[in-house]
Amino acid sequence: MRINRSLIVALLLAGALGGCAEERSDGAGAYASQYKPLPSEPVLLRGATVLTGTGERLDDAEVAMRDGRIVSVGTGLDAGDMDVVDASGMWITPGIIDVHSHLGAYPSPSVDAHSDGNEATDPNTAEVWVEHSVWPQDPGFVSALAGGVTSLQILPGSANLFGGRGVTLKNVPAQSVMEMKFPGAPYGLKMACGENPKRVYGSLARAPSTRMGNVAGYRAAFIAAADYRDSLTATADQEAPSRDLQLETLAGVLDGDILVHNHCYRADEMAVMLEIAKEFDYQITAFHHAVEAYKIADLLLENGTCAAIWADWYGFKMEAFDGIRENAAILDRADVCTIMHSDSEAGIQRLNQESAKVMGAAARVGIVIPPERAIRWITANAAKALGIAADVGTLEAGKMADVTVWDGNPFSVYTKAQKVYIDGALVYDRGNESVNPVTDFTLGTDARHGGAR
Amino acid sequence: MNRLHCLLLAPLLLAAAAAAQTTAITGATVHTIGPQGTIEDATIIIEGGRIAAVGADIDIPAGATEVDATGKVVTPGLFSPLGQIGLSEVSAVEGTNDAAQSGSEFAAGFDVADAYNPRSIVVAISRIDGITRAALTPYPASVGDDGTGGGHVLSGLGSVVHLGTSPEFFVKRGAVVVANLGEQGSRVAGGSRAAAVQTLRAALDDALDYRENRAAYERGQWRDYRFSRADLSSLQAVLDGSAALLFNVNRASDISVVLGLAAEYDVRAIIAGGAEAWMVADHIAAAGVPVILDGINNLPGSFDQINARLDSASLLADARVTFAFGGSAQTHNARLLTQSAGIAVANGLSFDQALQAITLAPARIYGVDATVGSIEPGKDADLVIWPGDPLELTNYPDQVYIQGQAVTMQSRQTLLRDRYLQTDSDKPPAFRHPPSQR
Numbered sequence: 001m002r003i004n005r006s007l008i009v010a011l012l013l014a015g016a017l018g019g020c021a022e023e024r025s026d027g028a029g030a031y032a033s034q035y036k037p038l039p040s041e042p043v044l045l046r047g048a049t050v051l052t053g054t055g056e057r058l059d060d061a062e063v064a065m066r067d068g069r070i071v072s073v074g075t076g077l078d079a080g081d082m083d084v085v086d087a088s089g090m091w092i093t094p095g096i097i098d099v100h101s102h103l104g105a106y107p108s109p110s111v112d113a114h115s116d117g118n119e120a121t122d123p124n125t126a127e128v129w130v131e132h133s134v135w136p137q138d139p140g141f142v143s144a145l146a147g148g149v150t151s152l153q154i155l156p157g158s159a160n161l162f163g164g165r166g167v168t169l170k171n172v173p174a175q176s177v178m179e180m181k182f183p184g185a186p187y188g189l190k191m192a193c194g195e196n197p198k199r200v201y202g203s204l205a206r207a208p209s210t211r212m213g214n215v216a217g218y219r220a221a222f223i224a225a226a227d228y229r230d231s232l233t234a235t236a237d238q239e240a241p242s243r244d245l246q247l248e249t250l251a252g253v254l255d256g257d258i259l260v261h262n263h264c265y266r267a268d269e270m271a272v273m274l275e276i277a278k279e280f281d282y283q284i285t286a287f288h289h290a291v292e293a294y295k296i297a298d299l300l301l302e303n304g305t306c307a308a309i310w311a312d313w314y315g316f317k318m319e320a321f322d323g324i325r326e327n328a329a330i331l332d333r334a335d336v337c338t339i340m341h342s343d344s345e346a347g348i349q350r351l352n353q354e355s356a357k358v359m360g361a362a363a364r365v366g367i368v369i370p371p372e373r374a375i376r377w378i379t380a381n382a383a384k385a386l387g388i389a390a391d392v393g394t395l396e397a398g399k400m401a402d403v404t405v406w407d408g409n410p411f412s413v414y415t416k417a418q419k420v421y422i423d424g425a426l427v428y429d430r431g432n433e434s435v436n437p438v439t440d441f442t443l444g445t446d447a448r449h450g451g452a453r
Numbered sequence: 454m455n456r457l458h459c460l461l462l463a464p465l466l467l468a469a470a471a472a473a474q475t476t477a478i479t480g481a482t483v484h485t486i487g488p489q490g491t492i493e494d495a496t497i498i499i500e501g502g503r504i505a506a507v508g509a510d511i512d513i514p515a516g517a518t519e520v521d522a523t524g525k526v527v528t529p530g531l532f533s534p535l536g537q538i539g540l541s542e543v544s545a546v547e548g549t550n551d552a553a554q555s556g557s558e559f560a561a562g563f564d565v566a567d568a569y570n571p572r573s574i575v576v577a578i579s580r581i582d583g584i585t586r587a588a589l590t591p592y593p594a595s596v597g598d599d600g601t602g603g604g605h606v607l608s609g610l611g612s613v614v615h616l617g618t619s620p621e622f623f624v625k626r627g628a629v630v631v632a633n634l635g636e637q638g639s640r641v642a643g644g645s646r647a648a649a650v651q652t653l654r655a656a657l658d659d660a661l662d663y664r665e666n667r668a669a670y671e672r673g674q675w676r677d678y679r680f681s682r683a684d685l686s687s688l689q690a691v692l693d694g695s696a697a698l699l700f701n702v703n704r705a706s707d708i709s710v711v712l713g714l715a716a717e718y719d720v721r722a723i724i725a726g727g728a729e730a731w732m733v734a735d736h737i738a739a740a741g742v743p744v745i746l747d748g749i750n751n752l753p754g755s756f757d758q759i760n761a762r763l764d765s766a767s768l769l770a771d772a773r774v775t776f777a778f779g780g781s782a783q784t785h786n787a788r789l790l791t792q793s794a795g796i797a798v799a800n801g802l803s804f805d806q807a808l809q810a811i812t813l814a815p816a817r818i819y820g821v822d823a824t825v826g827s828i829e830p831g832k833d834a835d836l837v838i839w840p841g842d843p844l845e846l847t848n849y850p851d852q853v854y855i856q857g858q859a860v861t862m863q864s865r866q867t868l869l870r871d872r873y874l875q876t877d878s879d880k881p882p883a884f885r886h887p888p889s890q891r
Binding site: 108109110111139140143195294295297312313314315316317318321322323324325326330334345346349350353356357359360361363364365411412413414415416441442445446447 | 800
């Protein structure tokens with residue numbers, strides 16, 4: 001490296017300012033997860049039907065948790081010093097995971113001042129991070145907890161081609177979003193194809209106003225991102241470019257560090273998005289909504305792309321016209337990574353029920369999906385799509401003790417989540433309201449989230 | 454024969470035949486929702502489109518078509534009390550939406566009936582899921598992107614249809630006049646919900662005056678009214694009690710205002726939404742006003758719904774309020790009726806009350822319970838045969854009957870499903886035809 005005088009002066013000056021520019025832009029500490037599990041005791045849940053999320057069902061079984069981790073799952077476990085919780089007649093599953101939520105960014109109440117999910121001022125806002133829009137006082141977090149949800153991905157909306165970074169949270173209400181961030185979870189990038197971006201910008205007489213305009217938009221952005229990424233690895237002869245948040249996030253996609261969550265309904269459009277991914281050599285981790293995914297199950301399997309879908313929404317837009325209830329069933333039968341998501345503060349409370357709708361529809365056409373398989377749609381497969389499968393999504397020794405205890409088969413409409421553990425701490429107990437969080441916004445009201453009295 | 458042709462002609466041909474046909478459904482657990490309650494191993498006789506008999510020891514008439522429903526459960530057809538089935542094909546495609554308008558001539562007098570499309574995909578999709586009757590309720594139009602337009606405090610007339618194929622679709626035209634108070638009313642009344650109430654009062658006052666002075670008005674010898682002739686005519690039914698005023702309200706204070714208005718003008722009221730109805734349940738019960746409760750929406754989506762809760766239904770039941778489920782369950786999502794009911798049972802409501810809330814209660818609320826809503830002799834044979842508990846989301850109807858006719862259990866969605874289930878076909882999907890066409 002050639003030393004020159006101006007470089008030395010610059011370094012000295014930076015040092016004198018007590019924190020050089022390089023440290024600040026590295027910023028390893030900024031925005032990092034500050035999540036701390038709530039206090040917990042060692043607990044042995046005994047006598048339940050256990051759906052592990054790995055495809056297994058254990059009857060009259062036990063789950064042992066200590067120091068925030070699952071220590072064992074099985075039968076005949078020794079209680080030792082653990083609190084024994086009688087879970088006979090109950091079912092235990094991994095904590096439910098919703099990969100598509102706007103809680104906090106489009107919270108309740110849905111008023112203009114809280115409308116923070118879409119930075120709809122440009123079709124490419126890859127530079128924004130939805131976590132900076134998340135209001136942790138959204139009562140919806142607590143209702144979701146009462147529905148058994150332990151982790152969730154908050155995403156920007158779908159007004160833009162590139163909506164911005166998503167964030168994965170532990171469903172433990174806190175004072176700031178940093179204190180809710182799932183430790184070690186990778187970032188996601190929200191992309192959207194189809195009607196929404198072209199309608200939003202087309203109505204402003206701006207690009208994109210057509211699907212072809214959408215695609216040109218993605219491609220131009222990735223070309224710029226590739227250039228940016230290449231110039232970051234420049235030698236000392238060339239100046240590193242100024243830091244650009246938008247290109248930084250897109251480059252993260254190209255590097256495989258940031259997972260792509262692509263809102264896309266139509267089969268033909270998903271096929272085109274996969275071509276773009278091929279052109280720029282990145283992976284589409286999951287298509288979201290994917291209303292027509294059942295038409296291209298083989299293509300999704302081939303590309304290792306998950307489909308995060310609803311049970312039965314259809315007919316609200318042209319691109320949702322061909323929605324059918326058997327979508328998840330056809331995908332699951334083809335071994336596609338199938339995920340049930342909500343995109344709804346109401347739906348997140350009952351992902352188990354939404355899954356049940358599909359199980360019944362599937363059975364009618366001879367596709368039998370037992371509970372131990374269906375549960376993966378809202379646990380293991382969801383964890384995989386969020387890049388947190390090493391930590392959660394199944395009940396296995398060593399994983400984080402994110403566990404939901406139900407008062408019956410979770411796929412019955414009559415079943416409710418009774419106890420929800422996150423990192424081994426009892427964060428929700430339907431039988432003991434004093435345990436349960438009540439966000440500041442709810443104080444003074446008579447609301448009972450999730451119906452707990 | 455072209456498949457679509459089959460779909461259209463077959464039911465019409467069946468209509469003529471079925472009117473004379475006698476059907477006996479046997480062996481099921483029947484939830485009559487009537488005085489006979491739930492009957493095990495029951496027989497239902499359908500004659501001339503009506504229920505002739507229902508019970509455990511019924512003789513089957515000679516020549517009857519027997520339907521063995523052993524091990525199954527039968528309920529009355531489900532009734533969707535709010536929404537736009539047949540009036541909205543694709544929500545985002547404006548041209549297909551006919552339940553809202555922002556013209557200045559019609560408010561209370563806007564009548565959606567002539568827009569009903571019995572061939573809507575939503576009709577077939579809903580009826581194979583057990584919905585046999587629906588109320589069509591207009592709603593306020595949104596303000597256009599250019600800032601013009603926007604709906605009215607009184608959205609118009611709501612009617613009841615059956616979702617079958619016999620061409621007298623309308624069971625009751627003009628059953629309700631829809632009124633919007635609360636935040637939604639505020640939006641269309643220029644910025645205050647109080648102005649919405651004043652607008653409503655002005656409409657009722659004009660309607661009263663029109664009732665007394667109609668002849669003079671028609672001769673041009675009376676004062677002008679703020680409202681159109683069509684509006685004033687529609688409101689006569691409200692004044693004489695043959696139609697109810699259906700109020701879209703959630704906030705407890707707005708509900709109290711509704712109860713006061715209804716008493717003052719001596720009109721029948723219905724509360725739709727009712728997120729905070731539980732807070733004033735005793736007053737609602739005392740006033741004999743029914744509620745169409747959302748049942749799924751338990752979050753404070755607006756400041757009108759701050760005290761929404763998932764166990765509202767059981768609280769209303771405890772207070773003896775008549776209620777039905779509807780709201781989140783409407784139009785394309787009308788099928789959420791059973792989920793609304795099931796969630797309510799999980800949160801304290803009895804099964805029987807929950808089932809009643811999606812069958813007889815909505816029929817009563819709309820004043821059509823003389824002909825539908827329960828399985829009782831003399832009523833129309835709207836029935837659903839279920840493989841098990843109708844509220845469990847894993848169960849879908851095996852067979853639906855509307856006015857005694859067996860519904861063809863097919864929809865656009867079942868056609869798509871069947872096409873894409875054929876993964877062993879070597880043909881691209883567009884070339885895969887249903888078996889009857891191969």
